[in-house]
Amino acid sequence: xxxxxxxxxxxxxxxxxxxxxxxxxxxxxxxxxxxxxxxxxxxxxxxxxxxxxxxxxxxxxxxxxxxxxxxxxxxxxxxxxxxxxxxxxxxxxxxxxxxxxxxxxxxxxxxxxxxxxxxxxxxxxxxxxxxxxxxxxxxxxxxxxxxxxxxxxxxxxxxxxxxxxxxxxxxxxxxxxxxxxxxxxxxxxxxxxxxxxxxxxxxxxxxxxxxxxxxxxxxxxxxxxxxxxxxxxxxxxxxxxxxxxxxxxxxxxxxxxxxxxxxxxxxxxxxxxxxxxxxxxxxxxxxxx
Amino acid sequence: xxxxxxxxxxxxxxxxxxxxxxxxxxxxxxxxxxxxxxxxxxxxxxxxxxxxxxxxxxxxxxxxxxxxxxxxxxxxxxxxxxxxxxxxxxxxxxxxxxxxxxxxxxxxxxxxxxxxxxxxxxxxxxxxxxxxxxxxxxxxxxxxxxxxxxxxxxxxxxxxxxxxxxxxxxxxxxxxxxxxxxxxxxxxxxxxxxxxxxxxxxxxx
Numbered sequence: 117x118x119x120x121x122x123x124x125x126x127x128x129x130x131x132x133x134x135x136x137x138x139x140x141x142x143x144x145x146x147x148x149x150x151x152x153x154x155x156x157x158x159x160x161x162x163x164x165x166x167x168x169x170x171x172x173x174x175x176x177x178x179x180x181x182x183x184x185x186x187x188x189x190x191x192x193x194x195x196x197x198x199x200x201x202x203x204x205x206x207x208x209x210x211x212x213x214x215x216x217x218x219x220x221x222x223x224x225x226x227x228x229x230x231x232x233x234x235x236x237x238x239x240x241x242x243x244x245x246x247x248x249x250x251x252x253x254x255x256x257x258x259x260x261x262x263x264x265x266x267x268x269x270x271x272x273x274x275x276x277x278x279x280x281x282x283x284x285x286x287x288x289x290x291x292x293x294x295x296x297x298x299x300x301x302x303x304x305x306x307x308x309x310x311x312x313x314x315x316x317x318x319x320x321x322x323x324x325x326x327x328x329x330x331x332x333x334x335x336x337x338x339x340x341x342x343x344x345x346x347x348x349x350x351x352x353x354x355x356x357x358x359x360x361x362x363x364x365x366x367x368x369x370x371x372x373x374x375x376x377x378x379x380x381x382x383x384x385x386x387x388x389x390x391x392x393x394x395x396x397x398x399x400x401x402x403x404x405x
Numbered sequence: 406x407x408x409x410x411x412x413x414x415x416x417x418x419x420x421x422x423x424x425x426x427x428x429x430x431x432x433x434x435x436x437x438x439x440x441x442x443x444x445x446x447x448x449x450x451x452x453x454x455x456x457x458x459x460x461x462x463x464x465x466x467x468x469x470x471x472x473x474x475x476x477x478x479x480x481x482x483x484x485x486x487x488x489x490x491x492x493x494x495x496x497x498x499x500x501x502x503x504x505x506x507x508x509x510x511x512x513x514x515x516x517x518x519x520x521x522x523x524x525x526x527x528x529x530x531x532x533x534x535x536x537x538x539x540x541x542x543x544x545x546x547x548x549x550x551x552x553x554x555x556x557x558x559x560x561x562x563x564x565x566x567x568x569x570x571x572x573x574x575x576x577x578x579x580x581x582x583x584x585x586x587x588x589x590x591x592x593x594x595x596x597x598x599x600x601x602x603x604x605x606x607x608x609x610x
Contacts, residue, residue, distance in 0.1 A: 157406065158406060158426060158428075158575060161428070161573070162535065162575075165535050165538065165541065165573065166535065166537060166538075168541065169535060169537055169538045169539070169540050169541050170537075172540035172541060172544075173539070173540045176540055178484075178485060178539070178540060178543075179485055179539055180537045180539055180540070181487050181536065181537040181538075181539055182439075182470045182471065182472065182485050182486060182487035182489075182539050182560070183470065183487070183489065220472055220474075220484035220485055221472060221474070221484070222472075223470060223472055223558075223559055223560050224558050224559075224560075232441075232442075234558060264489070264490060265489075265490050265513070265514075265536055268490070280608060281601070281604070281605060281608070284601075284604050284608075285601055285604075288597065288600060288601065288604075289597075292590075292593050292594065292597065295514075295586070295589070295590055295593070296514065296515075296586070296589065297490060297492060297514045299513065299536035299537060338607075338608075342604045342607050342608065343604075345603075345607075346600045346601075346603070346604050349596060349600050349603075350592075350593040350596060350600070351589055351592050351593055351596070352589050352593060353589070355513065355533060355535060355536060355575070356514065356515065356533070356577075356585070356586060356589060357426070357533055357575045357577065357585050357589075358426075358585060358589055385536065385537065386536075386537060387537045
């Protein structure tokens, strides 16, 4: 009994397909809750329409948005997982299967940044990062395809020994610059510290956190509350036509580092594409979300 | 905010009655494309280097990407359609709007102040579509009338469509130059200092 190539291919293809068709339950619940407190009539109508779009996509088994993004996967390999398949090759193969078989078909969004040619394929596609999970007996794959609308507005700045005020002001300024270009209400991920590369990864992973989950660090939980309120005070609202609901959540994580402190900010649009499955040695592909 | 049932084509006088923030349902023929290369090509047409694929005069050209599927018998249908970010086209629209004679444009995210100025001068309105609204938007398509530049990839083509009650769409920039995008951005910038102060108070509490 082991985690096979076939299972990895299947999970890779399914996770992407699911992400295009289903808005996560926590996200829908957060939007429904926002409708209760939203003071702008236009914003309430937009939120209602977003929820209707999500429901129609599920009913018709079709895509919520035409920009299916570029494929992005996060893989956690349990150190005790019985793996017989080649994870790297099979994830690539699974993505190829998806491109060939998904219905409705994808648009060609994978872009060569040097020539601007578009395709389904390209160098380093799909984008996969690997991590280890101590003592786990599974392989966990998360899929979070990234589209242009929200991908475009992420930002990272390097500070030296910044105060909390500087950090929070930076996050606010990135939110102001993004305005409503990223299809709000958004989920904002913030990373503080580490190095250039690890900080960006921290921020991205925070967009994948369940809305409503409580940060285990009390000082970050308080920062999340302040920043969520601050971003929503900007008034951009759903799709930028005004309102109190610009961010459904701000999630923050930090790493120790040197005195140079990167701060990274990134966004998921309201569709909040995020699916996750665990692959077990007994052949099960357990859909987590 | 007012709600309007509109049928295309519309006169300049009629679109000038729409106000930023109004809700709109559109019926009639529209054009859709999501391509940066398409906008380049439209400019080349305006420079006289190529023929336009359609007469756009008085029409509606929206930033909408669509997956067009062709069946073996040559019939084409749209599987899904959804807006793309219009601000990518800020540099193009001040020439394209008057050059094509557009009465409506739209997509998501709005256009900048230079575009709004052009729209005021030409009598053109920007309509905001719901990003992630593919199921709703696609269900308003009645038929593909024609496909311009079919040699391009699907979402870069210029598609002429017949739609029925496409919407609700929000008037993001009206023909008087009023822009929700400019006003919300100005308001956000104006609030910035007090929001930072409020965060400081909460941090120190």
